[in-house]
Amino acid sequence: MDRYAVFGNPIRQSKSPLIHTQFATQCAELLSYEAILAPVDGFADSWRAFVKGGGKGGNVTAPFKQQAYQLADVLSERALQAGAVNTLYIDSNGRLHGDNTDGIGLVADLQRLGVDLPGCAVLLLGAGGASRGVIGPLLNAGVQQLVLANRTQSKAQLIAESFTNTVYACGFAEIPNKPYQLVINATSSALSNERPDINPSHLQHCLLAYDLSYSSEPTAFMQWSAKHGALRQADGLGMLVSQAAEAFYIWRGKRPDVTPVLALLQQQLK
Template sequence: MSLLYCVFGHPIHHSRSPDIHLAFARQFGLDLRYEKREAPLDGFAESVAAFIAEGGSGANVTVPFKQQALTLAGQVSDRARRAGAINTLKRTDAGDLYGDNTDGEGLVSDLKRLGIEPAGANIAILGAGGAVRGVLAPLLAQQPKRLVIANRTVARGEQLAQEFSDLGAIEAVAPDALSDAFDLVINGTSASLSDELPALGNVSLAANGWGYDMVYAAAPTAFMRWASEQGGNSADGLGMLVGQAAESFYVWLGKRPDPEPVLLQLRKQLSA
């Protein structure tokens, strides 16, 4: 009997999660079904309950249900609690739900795949929304030398800095107050979805620095083009997508898939 998994979202037609997880399953010879399920905006809890009743073993959760998923899980990992959101649900042996958030691990694993070492680095993060909140704890665990959040509404950045202050020092500034050279600048805003450049102030990249866009696209985003114009390196968030999926797969099944061939295949599909 095949194991049943899915991804919940609204909308969900664009999701690449089935391709990713089925490819992971093939690496281990597992019989696994993975579906896209579009839950009604006012019916997420009922959709999850119905899925579990059908024998569902676990699910990914994407926009706009990540925060709501917190209320469904009887057990919640520390990183999900810190993120204030869940992207991975697992049915436990006792029959209740365990919730986790693998977004930050996906980012860190992709940075390391690219040869970017967060430890001891000067890092700037653009934005202070849910995407940024989800990656802060794993990023701080790498012990960067400096971490600055630049957000138009400074108070939101300051709130995050305060919430995560026990894990490391975070500065919060307005984008126009950024004037330093950073080893790594991460775009956590939605600007790239419309191929716009996020507010950058006078920020620059240090020698061999990187601009990392959490959005992925078929062609370099405006932010990635900015990084290249700076003489730096750039990457989009496709590797983060595959990395967080690999961590979800491990949470469900205790097996760590190799993300590299799956990432290469997705990149080929994206540029076709």
């Protein structure tokens, strides 16, 4: 049976084994998928041991996405743009490929939610790894105007420089006053139950406020945006399932249906 796994530290919280087991059943694919706790400084060794034991491919979560990037023999365009790898697989010549499905997972989820990306002005909050990974796929999906705002302005600037001049970088206080139809929280503020401190006027024309984080309750950003005029809110659970579906497609050549798996996860979070 083909073996797959997710690597992280910590890893107990990972929903990837459940998601991929559901996908495998749905697509009648015979495979196993496990969660592997790699030592913080020992990702490469864990990966090699896994491959020796028959491992065919893997997902990589915090804090190993950069280490996976270093380890891969071949990097996809998406991985290069993101500067990080969340999906690994070995080709028929034994070469290790690194890809990144996080951004395309977000785009797929936004499409599931009916967002017209080419027609959208997007305000993206945060300039960490999560934010870097979604910019390329949003631009490739046709987004024409993307404002990247971060608490620390210089970090937004640094990221914007690696993209085209479609990306305008600024601090929270300098966000241009214009109608944003989509506002995405890619900061890690939800971890401390906070929200990015932006002017609520930026939500006046917002059709969807999307938080890359998720939990059993709507995040602080989702609750706040609902109070300040954003028409709809969504959390990142759909992105999580969609990035997994893209990884499954890379490995198995089949596209699973995300809807029943997302419903199952939403049920479990309650």
